[in-house]
Amino acid sequence: MSEKPERPEKPDHDNECDHDHGTDAKEVKEILEAVSATVPKLLNEITEALFSAEKSEAFGMAVAKFYKSMIDAGMNEERAFELTQKFMDSSSPGGMISKVLGESGGINLGGHGHSEDDIGDEIERKVKAKIARKFEDE
Amino acid sequence: MSEFPLAAIARIPGLVIRLFFSALKFKRSAKKSARKLRKGMIKGGMDRALANQLASRYEESFSIRRFIGQATGEDAGFSSIFPFGR
Numbered sequence: 169m170s171e172k173p174e175r176p177e178k179p180d181h182d183n184e185c186d187h188d189h190g191t192d193a194k195e196v197k198e199i200l201e202a203v204s205a206t207v208p209k210l211l212n213e214i215t216e217a218l219f220s221a222e223k224s225e226a227f228g229m230a231v232a233k234f235y236k237s238m239i240d241a242g243m244n245e246e247r248a249f250e251l252t253q254k255f256m257d258s259s260s261p262g263g264m265i266s267k268v269l270g271e272s273g274g275i276n277l278g279g280h281g282h283s284e285d286d287i288g289d290e291i292e293r294k295v296k297a298k299i300a301r302k303f304e305d306e
Numbered sequence: 307m308s309e310f311p312l313a314a315i316a317r318i319p320g321l322v323i324r325l326f327f328s329a330l331k332f333k334r335s336a337k338k339s340a341r342k343l344r345k346g347m348i349k350g351g352m353d354r355a356l357a358n359q360l361a362s363r364y365e366e367s368f369s370i371r372r373f374i375g376q377a378t379g380e381d382a383g384f385s386s387i388f389p390f391g392r
Contacts, residue, residue: 212331224342224343226346228350233350
């Protein structure tokens with residue numbers, strides 16, 4: 169009987185890759201399970217917390233009070249309305265979320281975000297600094 | 307073939323459907339809350355027309371499309387695929 173020559177053992181990359189894929193698959197499965205269990209529940213809870221009927225009505229009354237107090241103090245209606253809008257935007261949950269998202273500049277996807285805004289801010293800062301220096305010199 | 311694509315893909319539709327219904331619930335609650343806000347403002351002695359304007363502004367502040375736009379740093383685009391944005 170002829171014996172087959174023993175093949176030198178080479179590192180089994182295929183098996184390693186399969187093992188990696190297996191772990192990845194398990195991890196992804198676990199992540200998706202966690203996301204599908206928690207995210208909708210979280211959203212529902214946030215919704216309930218944000219939009220409770222009593223809170224909304226109380227907030228509406230506070231806004232009306234704010235507006236009335238400005239009118240009573242002698243401010244013109246247009247200006248009072250403008251300020252009331254600002255007051256409402258800054259203290260409503262939606263306004264707060266928008267503010268937080270706006271200030272954070274959002275999630276930077278693909279390496280582009282508010283680069284133009286940043287450049288604009290930088291230019292503004294430099295121009296202001298130059299003007300201030302000029303005034304100081306004079 | 308590894309089990310990765312099947313295991314992942316099988317979970318996605320359920321997740322998307324649940325998220326979709328959660329988003330619809332969110333919008334419905336925002337609408338309801340805006341109605342309550344309007345009622346509160348009128349109760350507080352504000353003019354009906356002004357209360358309407360402020361209530362619609364309040365409702366708009368919960369636009370999911372806008373939230374996504376702000377979170378991703380885009381004005382429109384990805385977020386505009388959602389029908390329930392406004």
